[in-house]
Amino acid sequence: MKKKVLTTCPYCGSGCQLYLNVEDGKIVSATPADGRTNQETLCLKGHYGWDYLNDPQILTKRLTKPQIRKNGKLEDVEWDEAISYTAQRLSEIKTKYGSDSIIGTGCARGSGNEANYVMQKFMRAVIGTNNVDHCARVCHAPSVSGLAYSLGSGAMSLSIPEIEDAKLLLIFGYNPAESHPIVARRIIKAKQKGAKIIVVDPRITESARIADLHLQIKGGSNLALVQAMANVIILEGLVDHPFIEDHTSGYEEYKKQIEKYPPEYAQSICHIPADTIRQAARQYAKADSAAILWGMGVTQFGQAVDVVKGLASLALLTGNFGGPSMGVGPVRGQNNVQGGCDMGALPNCYPGYQDVTDDIIREKFEKAWGVRLSKKNGIPLTQVPQYVLHEKDEKKKIRAYYIFGEDPGQSDPDLNDMRKALDALEFVVVQDIYMNKTGLKADVILPATAWGEHEGVCTCADRGFQRIRKAVEPKGDLKPDWEIISLVSTAMGYPMSYKNTKEIWDEMRSLSPLFFGATYEKIEKMGGVLWPCKDESMADKGTMYLHKDGVFAHLDGKGKFFATEWRAPGEIESKEYPFSLSTVREVGHYSVRTMTGNCRTLSNLEDEPGWIQMSLFDCEKLKVKEGDLIRVSSKRGTTITRVKPTERVKAGATYMTYQWWVGACNDLTVPYLDPVSNTPESKYCAIKLEKIDDQ
Numbered sequence: 221m222k223k224k225v226l227t228t229c230p231y232c233g234s235g236c237q238l239y240l241n242v243e244d245g246k247i248v249s250a251t252p253a254d255g256r257t258n259q260e261t262l263c264l265k266g267h268y269g270w271d272y273l274n275d276p277q278i279l280t281k282r283l284t285k286p287q288i289r290k291n292g293k294l295e296d297v298e299w300d301e302a303i304s305y306t307a308q309r310l311s312e313i314k315t316k317y318g319s320d321s322i323i324g325t326g327c328a329r330g331s332g333n334e335a336n337y338v339m340q341k342f343m344r345a346v347i348g349t350n351n352v353d354h355c356a357r358v359c360h361a362p363s364v365s366g367l368a369y370s371l372g373s374g375a376m377s378l379s380i381p382e383i384e385d386a387k388l389l390l391i392f393g394y395n396p397a398e399s400h401p402i403v404a405r406r407i408i409k410a411k412q413k414g415a416k417i418i419v420v421d422p423r424i425t426e427s428a429r430i431a432d433l434h435l436q437i438k439g440g441s442n443l444a445l446v447q448a449m450a451n452v453i454i455l456e457g458l459v460d461h462p463f464i465e466d467h468t469s470g471y472e473e474y475k476k477q478i479e480k481y482p483p484e485y486a487q488s489i490c491h492i493p494a495d496t497i498r499q500a501a502r503q504y505a506k507a508d509s510a511a512i513l514w515g516m517g518v519t520q521f522g523q524a525v526d527v528v529k530g531l532a533s534l535a536l537l538t539g540n541f542g543g544p545s546m547g548v549g550p551v552r553g554q555n556n557v558q559g560g561c562d563m564g565a566l567p568n569c570y571p572g573y574q575d576v577t578d579d580i581i582r583e584k585f586e587k588a589w590g591v592r593l594s595k596k597n598g599i600p601l602t603q604v605p606q607y608v609l610h611e612k613d614e615k616k617k618i619r620a621y622y623i624f625g626e627d628p629g630q631s632d633p634d635l636n637d638m639r640k641a642l643d644a645l646e647f648v649v650v651q652d653i654y655m656n657k658t659g660l661k662a663d664v665i666l667p668a669t670a671w672g673e674h675e676g677v678c679t680c681a682d683r684g685f686q687r688i689r690k691a692v693e694p695k696g697d698l699k700p701d702w703e704i705i706s707l708v709s710t711a712m713g714y715p716m717s718y719k720n721t722k723e724i725w726d727e728m729r730s731l732s733p734l735f736f737g738a739t740y741e742k743i744e745k746m747g748g749v750l751w752p753c754k755d756e757s758m759a760d761k762g763t764m765y766l767h768k769d770g771v772f773a774h775l776d777g778k779g780k781f782f783a784t785e786w787r788a789p790g791e792i793e794s795k796e797y798p799f800s801l802s803t804v805r806e807v808g809h810y811s812v813r814t815m816t817g818n819c820r821t822l823s824n825l826e827d828e829p830g831w832i833q834m835s836l837f838d839c840e841k842l843k844v845k846e847g848d849l850i851r852v853s854s855k856r857g858t859t860i861t862r863v864k865p866t867e868r869v870k871a872g873a874t875y876m877t878y879q880w881w882v883g884a885c886n887d888l889t890v891p892y893l894d895p896v897s898n899t900p901e902s903k904y905c906a907i908k909l910e911k912i913d914d915q
């Protein structure tokens with residue numbers, strides 16, 4: 221029997237719609253659908269990224285049965301035993317050490333918003349803590365914090381389709397050609413329609429190659445460049461004074477700080493000629509409608525939140541808000557990382573960005589959920605090693621970790637410390653679809669259905685709610701994530717008896733004014749709904765762009781300026797460690813490769829475990845060539861990988877991915893955190909390189 225199932229791609233935040241073509245209960249291909257963002261196109265992950273559902277066992281075998289560690293070994297058990305054991309251990313730890321000794325994660329991948337809603341409710345209402353977070357913490361948390369400060373709302377202000385009608389795109393620390401190929405297509409369309417493209421990136425990326433102006437910045441100097449651009453705009457009278465007067469606050473103070481950043485000063489920090497900075501600033505300020513798009517080249521630095529506020533200030537300075545095809549775009553990476561935030565899988569807010577420390581909001585959730593809730597913010601997941609290994613106060617230590625759809629044992633910085641933390645925890649639950657590095661340390665494995673095997677809603681990068689749909693029956697003794705968490709909750713004495721994802725969605729909507737109008741029916745009918753959508757009637761079709769007419773989401777309706785002193789990365793090059801290392805991605809693979817690593821076509825495209833991109837100059841100096849093995853070390857660890865010489869990077873700077881099980885870079889990266897968002901500085905640490913002679 222053949223069928224075609226319309227769903228949303230499970231990989232990046234572009235939110236492409238596709239059909240899964242099913243024959244006799246097996247997916248045989250994916251074809252593009254006419255989605256709002258993708259218009260009948262897909263990238264290679266969309267075309268070939270479904271194969272893991274057929275369990276080809278390339279990387280590892282699909283999890284098909286719950287497991288409990290007995291006498292040091294994970295053994296298959298029935299669901300009843302796995303659920304009651306998990307509930308019993310979590311209850312014991314809660315009783316012995318208190319609610320805040322347990323932390324849990326949401327999941328930014330294909331699990332859907334409903335599962336994230338249930339997880340944060342479980343952590344808050346049943347465990348009794350706000351210690352719930354997800355991998356937004358290691359990527360775009362600075363965008364959420366920074367934009368919430370500047371504009372009152374932490375998401376993309378414009379929608380993906382609007383990108384192609386901007387007159388200028390400032391693409392900052394972001395390589396859409398690799399991270400969001402379908403967004404990159406909109407950028408190419410914008411260029412074809414006459415838009416100017418400015419790219420700020422330390423590498424000559426594919427995106428930089430189509431730019432009218434490429435600012436090949438030195439890593440770690442973003443704030444100096446942003447403030448120098450503002451300096452030029454102010455000094456040359458290119459500011460939008462009426463907009464500043466009517467719609468912003470803090471301009472005079474901002475101006476004073478910006479005066480300290482003339483382009484000549486920034487040149488010495490950023491290694492970009494002052495005149496090029498002037499050119500970029502003039503072009504940006506003079507464009508009729510300009511949008512700034514950024515990625516992890518902005519957010520994975522120790523001063524990321526300041527840079528996000530700085531970029532928002534550039535847009536305020538030039539009046540680039542209020543209409544279509546302008547504003548700011550933190551383009552979220554994973555397909556549902558926006559949704560994880562929307563659903564409150566964050567330590568400081570309930571679903572719909574409602575503050576956990578606000579008494580009125582907390583009372584609303586207490587009434588709805590029938591429990592007393594914690595008044596204090598939870599711990600961000602990047603602080604787990606600190607709270608497990610280094611916290612001196614026994615009462616504050618983390619003892620148990622419920623990890624749902626994440627793999628901190630591969631994706632987080634300074635893995636030596638993370639591995640020690642996983643070993644030191646009294647209880648680790650891993651809920652996932654494949655065995656992964658973290659799962660190897662688990663006390664309980666709860667096997668879940670994957671994207672393609674369950675229903676739900678996810679949110680793409682531009683705030684668009686879209687449906688994910690079940691195409692095939694799960695192969696194994698599996699349950700949907702929301703059902704597993706509900707069973708653990710019920711076993712702990714807090715019954716959750718949801719029958720389907722719609723029931724969960726409706727409960728979530730009833731508590732979240734920003735999303736209340738986005739019913740399943742509306743999402744089905746319209747193909748997608750961008751929040752805010754506050755009214756259930758079909759008249760409220762959601763919101764294409766935020767801050768209409770320059771009205772921001774703060775109580776006074778104004779956008780806030782911000783500037784501060786630039787500071788260098790937390791760990792810089794030294795005599796012993798003379799190179800910088802930045803993490804990057806491989807285009808055919810997604811995150812820790814749990815899914816794409818188990819797709820035959822994608823694996824065939826790039827299956828070499830790990831590499832390090834180095835300049836031709838450095839290769840010559842170290843006498844290494846393409847494919848040679850090289851030892852890479854930082855203060856925290858060592859790994860061996862293969863040399864990938866390239867003319868696209870500057871001498872002294874190197875680039876690796878964390879995506880492979882061997883030859884990857886998170887044994888080396890530094891756990892230095894942005895002080896506001898707690899996001900690690902994955903884009904900068906110091907390393908040394910040693911040629912391996914006996915090859």
Ligand code: SF4
Nearest residue numbers: 229231232236263266
């Ligand atoms: Fe999937 Fe992103 Fe590729 Fe679209 S651009 S097909 S959402 S990976």
